[in-house]
Amino acid sequence: MCSRNGIRGAALALALALSGMAIPAAAEVPDFDADRAFGLLRAQCEMGTRKPGSPGLEELRQLIESTAEEHGLACVRLCFTATDPLGGGEIQVCNMVVSAGPSGGERLWLGAHYDTRPVCDRDPDPARRSEPLVGANDGASGVAVLLHLMEILGRTPPSAGVDFIFFDGEDSGTTGAPGTYCLGSQHLARTWQDMGSPLAAGEPRGLILLDMVGEKDLRIPMERYSLAWAAAWTRQVFDRAGQLGLHAFVPVPGQPVIDDHEPFLRAGIPAVDLIDFDFPQWHTTADTPEVCAPESLDQVGRLLLSLIYEP
């Protein structure tokens, strides 16, 4: 399939041929397989809850590791213990970092949280509010896009480094206490430069966070904190979406959301949260694959592939 770059590459090749210079190979942007990504969303939901301490959470960690291994990508678990904001006990929180492309240098960071909320505390039925979230949109959607991108980058290594960051401990917070959310990202924003961290060898070009990107009729405005603290980076990402004609991205200010990008913004790292927070099934038992669509994952996947292969 001829990509946008293919056309531009052909024009460049013609110009260089006329000038007698060597013709470089045109960069190709690989295709995003939306059905494959949606299958990865379903597979996570079939693992059951991915709340702290659950077998489903560990199964998903192993899927991230096996996908990395299968595609020749380095994968590291960065674990620490924290107090469970909902249960009060001690929980293990493990961020996972998968690296693709050349090591070091300026790198694109792509993130999503892979844990799911232990309770559906916004469910319309009070009797179901203690059930754990399936998290098809709130959790699995962003992870599905990242897992499929790992497969693509394993097959077609990018010319600049990409780090996939799977955040843990995002969604066990308590209402009215924003510091109890985003445990993994708060920790990583403080420690990413420490010795032994896989991120310390490079410099972030910026973080793009995916959260709730699977809803049918996806509509992603410019999240307010991203726009306030990383305006240039946010506009760069939305400008690319506009150039690609991706209709899910609407370059108007959206509402502010406390999410995994926020600790990095505070640390001075450009970060943009791609999130459709207008989601009626948020933190209810209805956050299932039925309210999600492959086309939505496709919009996000195609944007990221362009930013990776046409930086």
Ligand SMILES: [Zn+2]
């Ligand atoms: Zn949530």
